[in-house]
Amino acid sequence: MPERTNEEWLADLRGAEQSAALADLRAFLVRGLGYALASRRDVDDSIIEDFVQEALLKILGALDTFRGESKFTTWAQKIAVRVAFTEMRRRRWQDVSLDSIVEAHDLDFVPDMMIDPSAGPDQQAAQHIFLETLQRLIATELTDKQRQALVAVRIQGMPLEEVARRMGTNRNALYKLLHDARQRLKRKMEAEGLTPEEMLAAFGSPG
Amino acid sequence: MKLNWQSLKRNILGVGPSSSGEGLDPDLLKEMARGIATTRPDEIGCAECFDQMDQFVEITLAGKDSSQAMPLVQDHLNRCGDCREEFEALLAAVSAVS
Numbered sequence: 001m002p003e004r005t006n007e008e009w010l011a012d013l014r015g016a017e018q019s020a021a022l023a024d025l026r027a028f029l030v031r032g033l034g035y036a037l038a039s040r041r042d043v044d045d046s047i048i049e050d051f052v053q054e055a056l057l058k059i060l061g062a063l064d065t066f067r068g069e070s071k072f073t074t075w076a077q078k079i080a081v082r083v084a085f086t087e088m089r090r091r092r093w094q095d096v097s098l099d100s101i102v103e104a105h106d107l108d109f110v111p112d113m114m115i116d117p118s119a120g121p122d123q124q125a126a127q128h129i130f131l132e133t134l135q136r137l138i139a140t141e142l143t144d145k146q147r148q149a150l151v152a153v154r155i156q157g158m159p160l161e162e163v164a165r166r167m168g169t170n171r172n173a174l175y176k177l178l179h180d181a182r183q184r185l186k187r188k189m190e191a192e193g194l195t196p197e198e199m200l201a202a203f204g205s206p207g
Numbered sequence: 208m209k210l211n212w213q214s215l216k217r218n219i220l221g222v223g224p225s226s227s228g229e230g231l232d233p234d235l236l237k238e239m240a241r242g243i244a245t246t247r248p249d250e251i252g253c254a255e256c257f258d259q260m261d262q263f264v265e266i267t268l269a270g271k272d273s274s275q276a277m278p279l280v281q282d283h284l285n286r287c288g289d290c291r292e293e294f295e296a297l298l299a300a301v302s303a304v305s
Contacts, residue, residue, distance in 0.1 A: 032300030070261035074301050078261045081297045085289070106231070114233040130240060153288075154239050155231065160253065160289045172254040175287060182246040189243070196244035203237040203244075 001028060009072040010063060025059070026052055028073055029080045036081060042088065051087060055080035089159045098166040101156045102148050107138055126202035130194060137188050146181040149174060242286060249279065256283040256290045264297050268305070 001024045004012065012021035029052045037043045059076050066075055111131035115124050138147060145167065152158045153174075164174040186196060263280045266273040274281035284291045 028304065032304045035303035036296040036300035069259075070265050073304075074261040074265055074297075077300050077304075078257070078264075078293075078297055081293050081300065082257065085293050085296065089289075109231045109236070114231065114236050116233065116237075131236060134236075134240060134243070150239075154242075155235055157288075160287065171289060172252040175252045179246070179250055179252075182243045183248070185243045186246045199240055199244040203240045 006068050006072040013063060022056060025076060026056060029055060029077060032077045033080055033084055051084040052080055055083040086161060089162050093162045098152060101158060102151045106151045106155055107135060123202060130199055130202050133189060133192060133194060137185050141184055141188050142181050146177060149178055150181060251279045251283050253287060253290055256280055260294055264301055268302055
């Protein structure tokens with residue numbers, strides 16, 4: 001593939017050189033996606049070609065939004081990755097309804113069963129308080145939508161994108177909804193005298 | 208009753224998600240608790256993360272401290288599985304072909 005500057009990519013894709021530039025870009029994206037998805041069993045060469053074909057259409061339609069903050073090819077690859085994951089998630093979850101994975105009892109756990117027995121007695125006591133409070137606040141302080149999204153994403157591991165599709169919203173809005181839920185739970189916990197620092201200490205640091 | 212942390216987890220792997228809550232993975236609850244405790248008011252959403260992801264990947268590949276250069280993107284990637292998955296794929300793609 002001939003080296004092109006960002007400006008050359010844009011000019012070629014918009015001008016008389018479009019078909020040559022598209023062929024180069026297609027080959028580049030196919031190679032990149034091939035590496036990125038190499039470990040996935042549900043993906044073969046023809047699916048990657050399909051992903052790239054769809055991505056090229058999106059890229060051509062979005063050229064005006066490229067701000068030049070990265071290489072053009074990195075930006076284009078980002079769009080191809082998004083197309084690929086959107087489609088792979090859709091296929092993976094297509095037979096799963098939100099109701100079937102979000103059951104009312106999903107957060108109906110017994111706090112004591114969830115306590116880490118390898119923790120010291122003080123930490124166990126703290127975990128008990130936090131889990132009991134968390135469970136109560138999730139039940140009483142969140143909206144049905146927030147609770148449903150929380151269980152689907154955090155407990156059942158469903159992609160945000162798939163939950164959003166089923167809730168008639170988009171991924172960005174769903175993230176905001178979950179963020180609002182977390183903020184509310186955090187504030188309510190603080191109002192009950194449970195600080196974030198104590199909560200982190202009770203459950204160990206991330207990682 | 209004597210509780211066994213490991214057997215709890217094994218049971219989950221064995222039976223999958225449970226409707227009774229008994230099969231709930233305690234690690235998921237811990238993660239949820241940490242997510243709540245570390246919630247910050249200035250978090251960015253998936254759209255803003257996507258806007259900046261190409262730049263973030265290039266900074267990362269240049270060996271610079273991307274989490275310091277773009278802390279809100281890093282924070283979002285820590286919290287959002289969808290975006291993290293795409294970031295890792297993009298990183299793999301770009302590092303392989305460049």
